[in-house]
Amino acid sequence: MKRALSNTTIADRVLFLFLIIASVTGMLYSREALSQGPDVVIDIKGKPAYSLSLETDREIVIEGSHGNAVVEIKGGRVRMREAPCDNHICIKQGWITRGTIVCLPNSIVVIVGTGTRKNIDAITG
Amino acid sequence: MQLQDKYRIAVLSAYALALHGFEAMLPSPIPWLRLGLANIITLTALVLFGFRTAMMITLIRVMLGSMFAGTFLGPSFLLSLGGGITGTCAMGALFAMSRKLFGPVGLSLVGALFHNATQLFLAYLLFIQRIEAVILISPVILLIGTLTGFANGIIADILIKNLLKKEEDSIQNVARA
Numbered sequence: 001m002k003r004a005l006s007n008t009t010i011a012d013r014v015l016f017l018f019l020i021i022a023s024v025t026g027m028l029y030s031r032e033a034l035s036q037g038p039d040v041v042i043d044i045k046g047k048p049a050y051s052l053s054l055e056t057d058r059e060i061v062i063e064g065s066h067g068n069a070v071v072e073i074k075g076g077r078v079r080m081r082e083a084p085c086d087n088h089i090c091i092k093q094g095w096i097t098r099g100t101i102v103c104l105p106n107s108i109v110v111i112v113g114t115g116t117r118k119n120i121d122a123i124t125g
Numbered sequence: 126m127q128l129q130d131k132y133r134i135a136v137l138s139a140y141a142l143a144l145h146g147f148e149a150m151l152p153s154p155i156p157w158l159r160l161g162l163a164n165i166i167t168l169t170a171l172v173l174f175g176f177r178t179a180m181m182i183t184l185i186r187v188m189l190g191s192m193f194a195g196t197f198l199g200p201s202f203l204l205s206l207g208g209g210i211t212g213t214c215a216m217g218a219l220f221a222m223s224r225k226l227f228g229p230v231g232l233s234l235v236g237a238l239f240h241n242a243t244q245l246f247l248a249y250l251l252f253i254q255r256i257e258a259v260i261l262i263s264p265v266i267l268l269i270g271t272l273t274g275f276a277n278g279i280i281a282d283i284l285i286k287n288l289l290k291k292e293e294d295s296i297q298n299v300a301r302a
Contacts, residue, residue: 007279007286008228008231008279008282009230009231011226011227011231012227012228012230012231012234012278015231015234015235016230016231016234016271019234019238019271020268020271022264022267023264023265023267023271024264026263027265030260030263030264
């Protein structure tokens with residue numbers, strides 16, 4: 001092994017180190033980018049009920065345990081526009097681009113940026 | 126093309142094909158992870174016999190390999206072909222530019238890099254079409270490719286040295302006789 005390593009040129013080693021460092025930093029960086037993925041998941045009573053994209057504008061009416069709530073997606077942001085609860089904490093939270101909106105009395109949770117998709121399904125050779 | 130070149134290409138292609146088939150049978154923790162063992166043969170051919178031989182071997186290996194696996198002209202064949210061609214071209218270009226700067230290990234690393242980059246690009250164009258998935262997966266592929274490319278480069282280096290030594294020995298024997 002030592003003999004094999006001594007046969008590498010300096011450029012070989014520099015290239016190897018560069019690629020290792022680049023890929024490891026890339027992994028760290030992309031994991032950070034993952035947490036702000038453009039996905040909107042709406043959970044009702046702890047179960048994922050809707051999976052939407054932040055990029056397409058739409059309004060969605062959700063039937064919660066207390067009545068209908070309206071979630072609005074517009075311009076890459078999400079808000080709870082209407083909710084049947086009393087305190088309206090979720091509505092006061094306003095527009096968000098990442099994180100969660102929780103409507104507790106209604107058991108509705110809006111999560112932005114889950115990014116847990118597995119899209120690679122092709123085998124290469 | 127010389128007759129001797131044809132023999133060389135035939136024999137080396139057979140080796141590359143055997144390695145290609147062998148690694149397809151290996152159990153892999155990740156389905157798309159491949160060791161790229163066939164690149165050892167491509168690299169050896171490039172250093173010893175030149176770019177044309179290496180490219181011929183790559184093309185024959187990809188075509189026949191996919192025919193044996195039953196994926197000829199399918200999606201994985203396209204990825205395999207694209208990666209093979211650009212990987213070999215990158216190694217050939219680097220080797221033509223400078224024979225002193227990079228050894229087989231460096232060539233192997235560059236080959237693996239271009240191979241993976243092309244496959245990612247083709248996979249994006251043809252199948253995935255979600256840039257965030259590609260961005261997520263590419264550092265992982267880059268890291269694995271670097272490690273396997275490094276190992277393959279060392280193996281190719283040993284193979285090249287031994288083949289050159291054998292050739293020298295046989296020349297000496299002929300001279301003595």
